[in-house]
Amino acid sequence: PRLANQIAAGEVVERPASVAKELLENSLDAGARRIDIEVEQGGIKLLRVRDDGAGIEADDLPLALARHATSKIRELEDLERVLSLGFRGEALASISSVARLTLTSRRRGAAQAWQVEAEGRDMLPSVQPAAHPDGTTVEVRDLFFNTPARRKFLRAEKTEFDHLQEVVKRLALTHFEVGFHLRHNGKGVLGLHPAGDQHSQARRVASVCGPAFLEQALPLDIERGGLRLWGWVGMPTFSRSQADLQYFYVNGRTVRDKLVAHAVRQAYRDVLYNGRHPAFVLFLEIDPATVDVNVHPTKHEVRFRDSRMVHDFLYGSLYRALADVRP
Ligand code: ADP
Numbered sequence: 572p573r574l575a576n577q578i579a580a581g582e583v584v585e586r587p588a589s590v591a592k593e594l595l596e597n598s599l600d601a602g603a604r605r606i607d608i609e610v611e612q613g614g615i616k617l618l619r620v621r622d623d624g625a626g627i628e629a630d631d632l633p634l635a636l637a638r639h640a641t642s643k644i645r646e647l648e649d650l651e652r653v654l655s656l657g658f659r660g661e662a663l664a665s666i667s668s669v670a671r672l673t674l675t676s677r678r679r680g681a682a683q684a685w686q687v688e689a690e691g692r693d694m695l696p697s698v699q700p701a702a703h704p705d706g707t708t709v710e711v712r713d714l715f716f717n718t719p720a721r722r723k724f725l726r727a728e729k730t731e732f733d734h735l736q737e738v739v740k741r742l743a744l745t746h747f748e749v750g751f752h753l754r755h756n757g758k759g760v761l762g763l764h765p766a767g768d769q770h771s772q773a774r775r776v777a778s779v780c781g782p783a784f785l786e787q788a789l790p791l792d793i794e795r796g797g798l799r800l801w802g803w804v805g806m807p808t809f810s811r812s813q814a815d816l817q818y819f820y821v822n823g824r825t826v827r828d829k830l831v832a833h834a835v836r837q838a839y840r841d842v843l844y845n846g847r848h849p850a851f852v853l854f855l856e857i858d859p860a861t862v863d864v865n866v867h868p869t870k871h872e873v874r875f876r877d878s879r880m881v882h883d884f885l886y887g888s889l890y891r892a893l894a895d896v897r898p
């Protein structure tokens with residue numbers, strides 16, 4: 572099982588950012604309202620995610636670290652979805668096979684918190700009592716300590732942290748209702764409070780994308796034929812020096828898709844495109860029955876039933892909005 576776990580880990584656990592993604596998704600699944608992320612040395616030395624979600628029963632703690640132990644398959648439809656994703660119910664097992672993992676949790680309303688530890692698949696068998704408020708903390712130390720070959724592929728601390736921070740930002744932009752607090756090497760990097768109304772959502776966008784983006788961005792909210800596109804688009808003249816600032820979500824799931832990219836690029840180009848990368852935070856809401864967002868677990872592609880119609884809606888909405896404010 573140790574080898575199997577490490578092979579599975581190769582798929583899920585590529586770098587600290589991929590660990591962060593799995594832990595954050597678990598916290599969100601557990602209904603967390605606040606998530607604290609503490610990182611040391613880019614996440615290689617330490618990645619600690621604490622949430623105030625539903626927590627885990629003491630008896631279920633060892634199970635959570637076992638392979639194929641998911642509490643999330645309830646119906647056949649679910650199972651099909653999970654199977655199509657390939658390696659569900661394996662994230663914690665995979666991570667613990669290549670790091671030192673401590674899982675501490677207190678089920679909401681329970682009298683006591685409990686803890687289990689695993690180190691490269693050598694799980695300490697006992698569940699120990701611990702001090703912890705309602706919710707869960709997963710602490711991952713010394714990533715790849717037992718797989719030096721993989722450790723060699725890690726980049727500089729700053730690069731790893733940038734990737735990790737990007738994971739947090741991407742999730743924070745589609746979970747406005749959850750607070751995210753990220754610290755690196757003892758310093759606060761992101762402090763995002765729950766954002767209920769439009770104003771505080773815009774404030775979160777400014778925190779995540781930078782105030783300069785929000786200042787010039789055009790807010791957008793267009794509904795037509797059962798489709799809704801809302802968010803913020805940067806003016807064609809806005810350029811961002813470093814990384815691309817392109818966030819696109821379909822029904823709350825992050826998407827990097829050719830059809831979407833094409834529609835957006837085309838709209839910018841036809842208005843006033845000047846060779847710079849467009850910047851945007853956009854949410855497409857569409858009848859879930861007409862879209863498959865589980866095409867591939869990590870590539871973030873989607874399959875629309877009527878891709879032509881979606882393309883035209885995206886292109887048309889963006890073109891009109893941008894043409895309206897063309898300088
Ligand atoms: P999956 O998320 O696919 O079920 P994981 O390996 O990521 O698989 O997690 C295994 C199980 O551990 C989950 O199904 C869940 O029951 C439990 N779990 C993990 N993290 C948390 C958390 N932060 N809060 C509550 N339960 C959690």
Ligand code: MG
Nearest residue numbers: 593596597662
């Ligand atoms: Mg999970």
